[in-house]
Each structure stands twice: as C-alpha cells, then as structure tokens.
Amino acid sequence: MRTLIQADYVVGLQDGAHRLLSPGCVVIENEAITHVGPTWNRPADQRIHLPGRLILPGLIDLHLHAGVLAFGRLYADQGRPELFGAGYLEYGAPAENAPAFGPEPAEAGALALAEALLSGSTTVVEFGGETGIAPRNLVAAAGLLGLRLYTAPGFRSARYRTTQDGRLAYEWDRRAGEAGLDEAVSFIEQHDLSAGGRIRGMLFPLQADTCDADLLRRVMDAADRLRVPVHLHAAQGVVEVHEMLRRTGLTPLRWLDELGILRPNTIVAHAIFHDAHPLVAVGSEDLGRLARSRATVAHCAVAMARRGIALRSFASYRRRGIRVALGTDTFPHDMLQEMRIAAYLGRVVDGSVNVAGPWEALTAATIDAADALGRPDLGRLAPGAKGDLVAIDLRSVHFGAVYDPVASLIACGTARDVEHVWVDGRMVVRDRRLLTIDPGPWREAAQTTAEAAWRDATRRDAAERGAEQISGLAPRRWQDSEEHLE
Template identity: 30%
Template sequence: MSQSTQVGPVDGRSGAGAGPAVGAGVGAGVGAGSRAVAVRADYAVVFDSGRIGGGGFVEVRDATVLVSGDRIVAVASGVAGAALAADADEVIELGESLLMPGLIDLEGLVDIDHLLLDSWWGPEHEARLEWSADYARAPREVLSAADRSVLRKYGLVQLILHGVTSAMPIASEVHVAWAETHDDLLDTAQTASALGIRTFLGPSYRSGVHVTHTDGSPGMHWDEARGEASFAEAVRFLDTVEALGDPLVTGALVPCRIETVSDAILTETGRIAAVRDVLVRAHATQGLDSEIGVLARDGRGAPLDVLERCGLLTERLILAHGVYLDVHPDVDGDLRDKHGDSGDLARLAAAGVSIAHCPLTNARYAFWLERLSQYLDAGVNIGLGSDSFPPDLVRAIDTGVQLAKAQHGDLGRGMLAEYVEAATLGGARALHRPDLGRIEPGAAADLVAFRLDDPRMGAIDDPIRTLVLAGTGRDAHFSMVAGRLVMRDGELPGIDLAELRREGQRVFEQLRAGYGERDALAGAGELFPPVFPSAE
C-alpha cells in the first residue's frame, strides 16, 4: 500500500455499517456540528473490505484515522493522512505505536483472587478451595456491597489498562451468598459506562454448587429455590438495561457452568433468549470430571446435548472454553463410548455457536484446545477471553501461537493472524456487532494503541510480531471507545490508580481469608503455602 493512499471504500458503504468515508479532500462526510479527531500512529492494523474473500486486515504505516462522533469516518496514510489531520479539530499523535481495533474480551475477569490462589494445587488440595457441604447450607456474602463495587471497578480498570474496549465480564461465585445480584450488575454497568468501556453483561445464576465433603469427596449441593430467584434477578436485569438505554451496555444471560444449572432454568434461558434476542454465554465443555462427569452421573447427557435440548445451541450462544469436544484426545475411553464421535465441531458450526477461547488461562490450568486450526477449518467462530488476572489478551495470543506451533510441529503454523482476528473480528461476530473489531470507515470508533518505543521491545520488523514476542497488554497506552477518550498515556481520567491498587489489596485480603471459612478439610495443613518457606 502506498504512503499516500486511502484505505477502505470511498462510496460511503462498508462492511461495518453506515457512515461516510472521507477522501483526501478532507472534511466531506463529517456531520454538521460533529467534532473531528485525527488519531495518528506509525503503524496500524486496518480492515480493507476490498480484499478478496470479503475483506481482511492490512498493515498501514504512517496511518491516520479520522473520527467524528462515535464513528470512524476515514482511514488514510502518508500525504492523504496528513491532509486529514490538517483539517481535524484535534490531532492525537501516538508516534511509534501500533494502533489496532479495540480488543474484545469475551471472558473479562473482574476478580482479584482467581488463578492467583487456585492454579497451583493438586486435586486433593484443590478440593479444599470448593465450598464445604456444611457451608453450602448457609453461605454468606464475604464482601459488603461497597467492597463488591470496589472489586468490579478494579477489574474493569484492569481490562482498560490492558487494551480491552469491549468486555463480557465474569466474576467468581465462590465469595457470594449464592450468585450475582441484579444490583451488583447494575453497579457494574454504571461503573463500566462511567469509565467508558463497552460491556455485555448480566448476573450469573445457578441451581447448585460444587462442594467438598468432610472425607474429601466431591459432591453437589442443590437449592432450586435459590436458583429460580437468581434467574429472576437475571431476567429483571435485562429489563433494567433496556430502561437505561445506554449504548455502551448490552444485557445478556449468563448462566454458571451448565452442570450447576437445572435443565428447567437452562430451558427457560433458551426461551427468553429467543424471545428477546439476547446473547447467552454458558460455560460448558470445560472440565472432564467436574462437568462432563457430573452431567453423565446425573443422567443429563453430554454437554452439547444438554445445550441443544434446552434450546441454547443457537447463534446467540457464546460457549466459554469449548475444549472437551470429541476432537480432544482426552475425551476417550468410557466418555467416548457414552457420547460417541458426534461431529461436535460441525454441530457447533451449523448452529452458529461462537467459542470464547482462553489460551492463557487454559495453559495455567494445564488443559488445552485441540488445535485452533480444526475449529476454524470446521467453520466455528472463535473469539478470545482472558478469564484470569491479568486480563492480557496479548499474552493470551502469544500462548495460543506457541501451542499451535507445538501441536502442528511446524513453526509456520502458529496462526498469529488468526489469533489477532479472534481478539477483534471473532469477538465482534460473537457479540453480533459487525461494527466492532475493525478500523474501517463506518465502524465504531473503538481504538487501542500499544507502545513500540520501549527499548525493551527490541527491533521492529512486523509490528504485530514485535508486540506479541516482546510486549504484553501492559504496553497499551491509549484507548478510545465510541469516539470517547478512555485512556491516554496509560492513565484513566479521574482514576487514582495507586489508590485503587491499595483498595484492591485490601479487598483481596478479605477474599483470601474467606477460603479458610469454607475449607472442608480445615486442619489439613496451610491452605496457601508460599513457594519457599518463610524465613524464621
């Protein structure tokens, strides 16, 4: 691409939706009264709808993106880009940075303790981190409503700091009295909107919880009344989001892991999702014993059978993880005999289901997706999720790339382009938002930039390769959502990061202490021993 060409269509039509493109003549197409902002960077990843096959990403150097209102109205480089900037009301110079579509996190964690405390232990010790059977009969809120608000603010800020502009938040239920409440999620929505991040959310709900008995054996504690009440809260939240009318907040139905939700509530989830045309994110095909084994023992069938029977196996479903399908080598023996080789990938593709793939978290918990290439070849849409702290999709991409190389035994099969597309275009498809995940005239003005000028970043050949090899999500220093400046120079307007960090540590200490209260095997040794013994 020459240094003076314009990127994207010039006739006012794009794959992202409405919105005029602006030519090098500058100013045409910017609505009356709209303020034009030009964002300039040495490198950019831009969607070119003119490419064969329906369009795709291209790398642009010396790039200028013109934003008016909440939309991108033009993309250009070189001389044409300088002309755009010359007539803009404001120019934001990002210098030696990589400008990208805002990253989309389909499993954006808003917890502090998850993984930090539970990803280091063998099965016997891990059982101590579940609720005890006694505790499940009378659980309590570990945090006050105010501290739950601090926790979620902390998590949302972390998402922004790591380059995420759209998120489907997830929080652990281990510290709550049963599930998330309507008011918890209303607070999350209001906090997220104030910060400027785009969210797709709803309170989690469940009918049962995994427990550990005093002999160390696993079990399930069921409470149908609590399940129905928590589901009612989730439906009420959909009404609240509708009343809010906030373009940054979209309601969704978010059941917990499907083995903990009754068929009756899952079926009602499917019905309401269809009637109201809302997204559903469900955790399934994530655990062999903890999920697939439990469903089999309860006579409910294989995970995809449960989802289909309950009306959830549709294009509205985002399947969190999607790991233990019939293509995975660990799904064999008795499990394969029971479930059969049912062509799971073809089944998901035919239904239009999207998967929230979490490569970094998978690696930290020692399980893996059996070749991303198989999923894509089968036509399954893949988005990315962080699902742990830090919510770093750059590290997630790197982890996925290295795993793909090892799985294929071929350094040329790292699938870096496919992973970047999953974090942007794939997430947008999963959310049914074709205006997200791309820099293109007509698309939403959701942008993020990563610094490439840190001496530790090393030499730049291909900016994407440099970022993934040498950088992390922490190199994000600028973001914009719907045309609003959300982060600049690594700072969030109105947020005291040092104070939020102190508050986060205070809340973490409460969360950590709560595990001991729930430990079914209290007295079996220190719950969280350090890596090395403390000095006397």
C-alpha cells in the same frame, strides 16, 4: 468534532479482514469512525500524530470474572488429583454449610475493569458477577471508566459443594435458578443500552452441569425476546464431563446441542473437553456439532495453561469453522498475553510452526469476538464502526526492530505497551494512565479483602486447610536459624 489520528501503522478492515496500513490514518467524527486509509487531505478539528505507534481496534475480552478472586490465586497452581486440574472446583465448591464466593467489595470489581481497559480491552464481558460482585456495581464502575461492558447477574439451579469426605456434590435449588433468571431479565430491561449504549445485557446461566434443562429452555426464550447473547461455562473440566455422562448419558456439548442451546448467539466458555479429547475419548461428534451450531468458544488460554490444560487445538477448531474468541477469565486481564499464549500453545499442541499466527490471534481478540456479540460495529477499524481504538508504542527497547508490527506485538508486547485508548471516540487512557479515575485505592481495597478471605480459608475448605497449606507457600518461606542470627 472531527479527529484525525495518524500513525506509522494502522490495522484497518479491508474485504472483511484486518490489513496493515503503513503509514495510515483513522478519522473519528463524534463517536464513530468515518474514514480509514493511507491518507486524509481534508480538514480536521483535531490532529493527533503518533509516529512509531500501532493503532488497533479496541480489543474485546469475551470472558472475564471481575473481583479479587482471592481463592483462585491460592489454588491456581495446584489441586486435588480427583478434580483433574479443575482449580475452579477447589474454590468454587466450598465445604457444605460454608459461605460461597464473596461478597466482594465494589472496588475489587472496578479494579479488574480498570486493568482490562489499561491493557487495551475496550469491551469486556463480565461473567455474571459470579465472584460475588453485584453487577450494578460493575455497571457503575464501567460508567466511571468509560468502558464498554456486557453483564447481568448470573444464575443456576445448583451450587457446587465439597462433601466432608472430599467428593464434589450438587446442592439443587431449582426455584433459585428460576428466580435468578427473572432477576437477570429485569436487570437487563433496566440497564441495557444505558451509558450512551456502552452497557449491554447478556444472560449467564453459570455452568452446563449446574443448570437444569427447563431453566436453559427458558433462558433461550428470554434471549430471543430480549435479543441478547447467552453465555455459559461448558466442557471446562473432566469431572464435569464425567458427571454429565453419568447424569444424561451425553457429553456437556452434546447435551447442550440436543437441548437447542448451541446457537449463533451462544458463547461457550472453554469448550475444551469435547468427546474426542484424549482425557474424555468417548466419541468424535462434539466439534462437528459445535461448528454446525455456529456458537462461539470463549477460549481463556492463560487460565487454562496455569492448570496444565490447552485447547486441542486453537487452529483445528478454527479450521473446522468453529468461531474461537479470547477471554482473560480469572487473572491477569491482559489480552496481549492472552493472544500470545493462545497462539504459542496452539502451535505446541499441533506440533507445527505454521498454525495460529499473530494475525489469527488478533482476529480472535477482535473481529470474531465482535461477531459473537452480533456487533459489526466493534472489533474493526472501518467507516461506521465505533471509535474504539488502542495505540501501542512500538518504540520501546524490547520491541527491537519492527518488520510486521502485529507479529512484534504478539511476540514482545505487554499490557504496559498500551499507551492510549479511545472508547466511542473519547480518549479514556492517555500515556498509560486512566483519564477518569485513580485506581490506586481500588487496589488497596482489593488487597485488604483478599487478606481477610485468606485468614478465613479454613472455614470454606472441606479439608479445613489454611491459606499456607492450600497455596503450598509455607515450605518455601525463609526459615530463620540460630546460625544466621548470631
């Protein structure tokens, strides 16, 4: 089966970089791309003509937490000052003896994957089922949706806790970390390369400050044996940096580098608080180490911006030779918004209009993420690459006149502009709808789960706050008064 897709704009790969074809075409045979160029004059079994559309390689969301994240949605806009804006510790460090994340229903995880796919992400890295969704349920959902998914159960040697007097504490259980690694290895042995190769494994030691050195050394041995990437959170909060400086005398990035954890197949989520960051200011070596290691930073600009935090900076990391790819983290899972905010904040931080351009943002969301996964067959439209494509409708009113379609996309595009999506040459989204399943019931299940979690908020919170107190919504609710009732 040979399919020819013709469009007014196609982003193809030439000399290792994205280039604009206008008009252009892509030929897919079975699951792979066999031709990208201005024209195709030979036979095709199926011809799809898409005027006014932009064809991009499928986007890669390199860091996503699937699930309702009910507590994240309460705490995201505020937090205690002693946590320096680290919202994840507000909900990720429950009161002592209180329940941790989840468990969340399978539907909540499936909903997040559906959202990502509808937004043009054809490959998603789900971070170890950390929100309490069992990775086997995510594998099932990705199979239903036709999405490309990297996942496996995450693990760690310690859990975050909040003590009664409000301090961050670590509840160590090294055996649980070892057992978690063993479980992840067998999960990967069982699922890697299933669903026609669309399901892949990855090792997720959850955070630099919750894993001990022995566990991380074992992780690297397992990664070599299984030939899978390693992905962990590090340098994501000031409190974490202080903790690691106290515990080891080193910043998290330096500690990981000296342990041999930063390698070309390692993905570091966030990596924001390096030693020269103004809120850390204890050295000037971390970014050089990161660049030399050839590890990848999974930058989640939107989730960080919600906490008032930005990478310092998107352009300067890349200029130093650090590979920076993008992820949507907690919510929403909209890679178009992610590219825009990464680029705009990159300019704000550098105080320059001449950095972090739209093509650079697109490269981070495609080629760089694929390289982090060791996948030259993803993130680009070229012969031999997988048939993972996205068609964006640029004819909507909000695009106005289009000169550079990638610049228009980054400036004006939203997830709703993603019209069609193909994975492995198979159409899985048509006319903005999933062809495989109706996600409506998944959203209803997610709402029910979240409402139950919010009702239960006081039990998890160290200060025994309820959902209204945590979210600050109470003072803003409509107040009935006698006057209005008359």
